[in-house]
Amino acid sequence: MNCMKQITLLIVILLLLTGCWDKIELEKRAFVYGVGIDLAEEQSSSKSSKIKLTSQLIVPEQLVTLSGGGSGPAYRNLSATGDTIINNNRETLKQTSRVTDVTHLRVILFSEDVIKQPNLFKEHIDVFLREKDMRRGMLIAIASGKAGDLLSVEPEDEKLPSHYIGELLEIRGNIETVESIRIGDIQEKVLQQESFTLPQLKKLEPKIIDYEGIAVYNGRKAQMVGTLKGDEAKGLNIIIEEKNTGTLNIEVDGKVAAIELLRIDHKFQLENNDPSNLQFKINLKVNGTIAEQYGNQDVMKEEVHKKFEIELKEKISELTEKAVEKLQKDYMTDVLGLGTYLHHYHPKLWEQMKNNWEIGENYFSKSKITFDIDVLIERPGTINKTSDGSRFR
């Protein structure tokens, strides 16, 4: 009886198999794991600028090593040129034997050229938010040079360049890098015309990608205005980052020491109500530990400890001021979130000046930003000092 049922069911199923509209078997899909968006080399004279889309497709067989698997690359890069991203994506269908599937898309790379054009970035992330298969957790990064080139970097330990980039973006521990930016996070900012930061990557050599700096995107102008590198990036990060921290080098008595920042709390404060000359005070509370010291200071001593703290404080204020100056004077872009702060806590004031914040009157650049830094070195590490110069002298 049971067997009969199964046989009938089998027949029914085989009959029904023919009518499945959206069915595409797993092995008939080509998964896109990363895309790079570049400006096309030959630009037409049409209104919108042409772009070149490079899609990185997964070759699962190479990715998951089974016995007898070949040793070719685990990915395949296809590119197409056109006006819109989705159209370019369909263009690549001409070159594949499978249907492209973007449900597992992880990394979106925009080349510097694209994002520096006004409005182009805004226009091109629309598809990533609109398309039903796209996730809101896709990571966004800027590529110095060609985005497509980054997708062909072949790291030794990873088989997929885009996976390498994705992991790279999510690594924490360096103060020059920002927290990875998900496309869902910037949707609100793009809608509100707020400015924000993006990680900027660069191809260092054929096998290595380098985190170059923090790209600054101006929401009003809808374009990238510049990149903060080195100390400026550090300064910016100390002001805005919460989770991602790293190390800072300070000099104590002529000897270099490195402080690991454990936690940074920041708090904004508006001190007056004059739109043309706003005064902000940023409270920074920094918590750190000594990670490395080249001198032979006795860190258990109260005054040495103080010295470390003062040096750190000075270093931080130097870095942050450098960053703020660059943002206010050169880029005229508020990625610190002061505008958002005003919008949230001083909405009436914000109503008056929101159209002249980063453009026009440019109240952001005119405002005065001071810092109130509070430093606490919690632990000296596990040892006091490595070389004891005083004892054997």
Place this chain on the structure above:
Amino acid sequence: MKPTLTHGFISDRDIMITVTTNIIGITTLTFPRIIAEDTSAADGWVPILIGGCIACFLAWLIAKIASSFPNQSFFNFTSYLLSKPIAVIISVLFILHFILVSSYQVREVSVLAHQYLFDKTPIQVISLSFLLVVVYGVAGSRAGIFRLIVLFYPTVIVGLLLLTLLPIGLFKLENLLPIFQTDFEGYLRASYSGVHVFLGFSIILFYIEVVKEPKNTPKMAIKGILIAVIFSLFLFLVCVGTFGNATTSNLFFPSFDLSRAVEIPGGFFERFDVIVFVIWTMILFTTTLISFDLVILLMMMLFKKANKMKLIYFLSPLVFLLSSLPVNYIELTTIGRFLSNSMLFLIILITILLGITYKVKGGNQN
């Protein structure tokens, strides 16, 4: 041994659960967008509360009047209070309304499935298969329908809780700021939409007939609405807190996109929207089931000799045809707005009419 199916087989708690499910099912998918459109930041909680209170008041009034006619059908007590011709007219209006609601819901399910699951599958296949399941449910006993609602209730509640709790990592308190920046007109318009959200309580008018002890029904109806209000409030706050006001008013189904924003790390289902889609289908199913059943219930009141199965056979093609009428999503939203307006109109009309005549004639007739 078979329980008598004529009168009183559901408890107070069942009516509470039904009210909650029905409210959640009708508008929850889209309401954060509608509320967020008219308010700034998280100010939408005020209109939601106001809407909830108005709905509670209306529900209490209706339930009070209806429960003073224990185990009497809607048609019976309206024709006692308002005379028979008016009762017939009102019933016909409700029948038309619920037929439209059924087809609207059927269509909405297919839209949702198209939005998030399918591309090429014909919309008729999706809606027809859904409608067939609804018909199978309606063809069973009415007690069975209530049991089904009760059976799905824990799943719905747990699902909604997950939906509101899981995005907590993405939730940003700053997105709720600034507070009270909405202008008066905005509050007014959002409150008007807020009342629409909670109109699902109207079913107590018709189902009071089958409640075992209708004495507590007004209280239970209010409880049911309050549960829905609390959930809506949370859902709205989480939506705004996660997306921000601007994004929320820009997403078609913000409640659903909430689940798309979440990725469960290391979970078997990387994307949480699978589970949420299941729950939405269940909620929409129960709502459609209720409105379809109400059509049958009201028609059986009007045509006493009608055969239930024949009515179903007659109505389901009609519902299917109506559901495939809207050409695009613009028409569908227009119909949705029309339906919630007509529901509000019907509710207010019946409340005023019944309220006045109840004051004059009093309840408790035989």
Place this chain on the structure above:
Amino acid sequence: MSMRYIFTGNSNKPKNNNTNNNNSPNNKGEEFSITIEKDLAKNIETIKTMLGNPSDLVVRETKVGSTETKCAILYISGITNSDLVNNNILKAVQSSKIQSSQNKDQSNNNSNQSSNDQKNNQSNKEQSNNSQSSDNQTSSNKSMNQGTNNSQLNNDSQSQNSQSNNNNQSQNSQSGNEQSNNSQSNSTLLDQILTEVIAITDSKKVKTLDELSFALLSGNSIFILDGEQTTLIMDTVGGEKRSIDEPQSESVIRGSRVGFVENINTNLSLIRKEIKDPNLRFDIHEIGRRSKQKLAVCYVAGIVNEDILDEVNRRLKTIDIDFAPDSGVVEQWIEDSFLSPFPQILDTERPDRLTYNILQGKIGILVDGSPFGLITPITLGDALLSIEDYNQRWLLGSLLRFLRYISAFIAVFLPAIYVALIAYHPGMIPSQLTFSIAATRENVPFPAIVEVLLMAVTFEILQEAGIRMPKAIGATIGIVGGIVIGEVAVSAGIVGPATVIVTSLTGIATFTIPNNSLAMAVRVIRYALLIGASILGLYGIILVFILLAIHVVNLKSMGIPYSSPFAPYFLGDLKNLLIRAPITTLTKRPPYLKTDDIKKINDGGQSSK
């Protein structure tokens, strides 16, 4: 109308019997008398003819004690305990020293004479006085006058006597005195044998051939006295029966090792042993036109809901079949919806489970010849419970129950979800896993649904084969089927390894369902979901799931909603279903049963203070 029909026909239908009796002389079949004659040889011949002169019918003719009265003992070998027959009947009859047999005869003769003298004398007063030097004359008089059986033992023989007397008197008008004389003397002899000689407790007199044949075929022995129309049947039921064994389909780690056997009396005794409540009731029915099996409805009066009990009894009375090979036939006959895949009556091999449920207020049904008892009414949750949950400590019991729910979910949904995800929504699987599965499926020629069906059917075949195989080979089929076929199929590129994992996980999860009937249902439902998944992906699964939910809420078991206690919703009962709350907190019987006695524990374990 066949003659045989009379004897195989249901004795509950006297109307049938009567008409047959009237028709009997004109019968076309082998002719034999249907009444018990006075002649012993003729009677034996009748019985032999009736049964078709079977080889296993043992007929032993002998004489009662030292008297010359002939008698015969009949039984069917194999279903009778022949030791009992030899020692307690044959030996007793042969060696009985019926000293007073002559006296008795004489006194009987006297009495007969006198009764004959006073023809048609209604009172029969003298006769009874003479007939026996009895110690209770007045009562005997009464009994004679009433002409009914008396409950008191001492009066029994007398009343019998008087009855037969009366019968004989009516016959006397046609037959001679001698005959009546003879019969009367023997009838008292029969009584004496019954009361004094036969050492079998359950013995009684029967007068019709119908009863006699039923008794004979049930394994009783028959004692026929020459010249007597009344016969004795003695309960000597025996024969081969299986000893009590560990239940095969419901084994537990901690719990009783006792399982039901095929013999209903043994089974009833197992329940009796566990419930020593005077309110334990066994309502006996007889089912099977030809098999005449005993069926017992077990419940505890005072707990059970009378309405449900009446419904069960009413349904059992409608059963009209030749033979019920197992309680499963009874189950299918009385269940509410025979089209449903879900079992609405629970079958169990475990007496402890049956008694637990009886004490919950449910009703147990035992059928002769079946080692499976039935429990009704049940809900969907009941079928997922194992009695072992209560034997383990509550935390462990709850966790195991939870595990079982998960595996039930896997058993139902996993293949369907797998197909839906692979073919429709690969975005919902974690990226790394997607790529791994995609890599392994690279060379698979079939679509996912065909692949899963292929493996699932293979698994079903293996499972079915495992049952039919001899036990020694049965163990190897697991190795051959599971490992060899699975692995070879993968390495040959016919199916992907993920499919094999899914199929075998599903198969194994099915075995955790404690009830076999439900496991069968799950196997069927799984394919329905697979169809849904292959046509509409996840949406199809949801639709099929809702269909099933609608079916379940409309389903009833003996009028009790099958979806209780979820819907209608009883919070108090969920702690005995979702989790297994500590024993002391489970104070109430299931509320959906509306039992007479609601509380199970009255003071919640506080009495120990």
